[in-house]
Amino acid sequence: xxxxxxxxxxxxxxxxxxxxxxxxxxxxxxxxxxxxxxxxxxxxxxxxxxxxxxxxxxxxxxxxxxxxxxxxxxxxxxxxxxxxxxxxxxxxxxxxxxxxxxxxxxxxxxxxxxxxxxxxxxxxxxxxxxxxxxxxxxxxxxxxxxxxxxxxxxxxxxxxxxxxxxxxxx
Ligand SMILES: [Cu+2]
Numbered sequence: 202x203x204x205x206x207x208x209x210x211x212x213x214x215x216x217x218x219x220x221x222x223x224x225x226x227x228x229x230x231x232x233x234x235x236x237x238x239x240x241x242x243x244x245x246x247x248x249x250x251x252x253x254x255x256x257x258x259x260x261x262x263x264x265x266x267x268x269x270x271x272x273x274x275x276x277x278x279x280x281x282x283x284x285x286x287x288x289x290x291x292x293x294x295x296x297x298x299x300x301x302x303x304x305x306x307x308x309x310x311x312x313x314x315x316x317x318x319x320x321x322x323x324x325x326x327x328x329x330x331x332x333x334x335x336x337x338x339x340x341x342x343x344x345x346x347x348x349x350x351x352x353x354x355x356x357x358x359x360x361x362x363x364x365x366x367x368x369x370x371x
Pocket of ligand 1: 223
């Protein structure tokens with residue numbers, strides 16, 4: 202019994218430890234839904250405290266709203282759309298959000314925090330929404346969580362995987 206628990210713990214801790222980077226919650230959500238998405242920052246840049254989190258939004262995410270966060274300043278950067286699209290409540294929009302940045306903290310390496318957004322997920326069941334994140338830290342250090350798995354590769358195989366959400370059928 203004791204051995205079985207130890208083996209189970211080893212099996213669970215291996216992948217968890219390897220996955221401890223900047224991740225996203227939830228890992229999967231229905232395509233097309235409005236979804237609360239939390240970027241989870243599990244450590245600093247090495248031991249340096251986190252002072253910036255920037256997330257890139259791919260084209261086709263027409264609604265994205267960051268949750269304000271005490272102690273952090275928000276910056277929202279937009280890019281023009283080739284033609285007007287309909288966002289939340291059918292409102293016409295001619296720009297979409299390209300990048301959201303939280304500046305502040307510092308969030309010490311010993312602590313954990315989440316950076317929250319409301320997103321309308323792309324209506325692509327079976328697809329993946331990748332959210333590349335740049336982490337800036339005290340002393341000018343930075344980590345780019347932007348790698349995407351190649352065909353046949355797992356995100357766990359990557360040194361700096363980008364957070365991603367699997368899009369499920371509604
Ligand atoms: Cu990590």
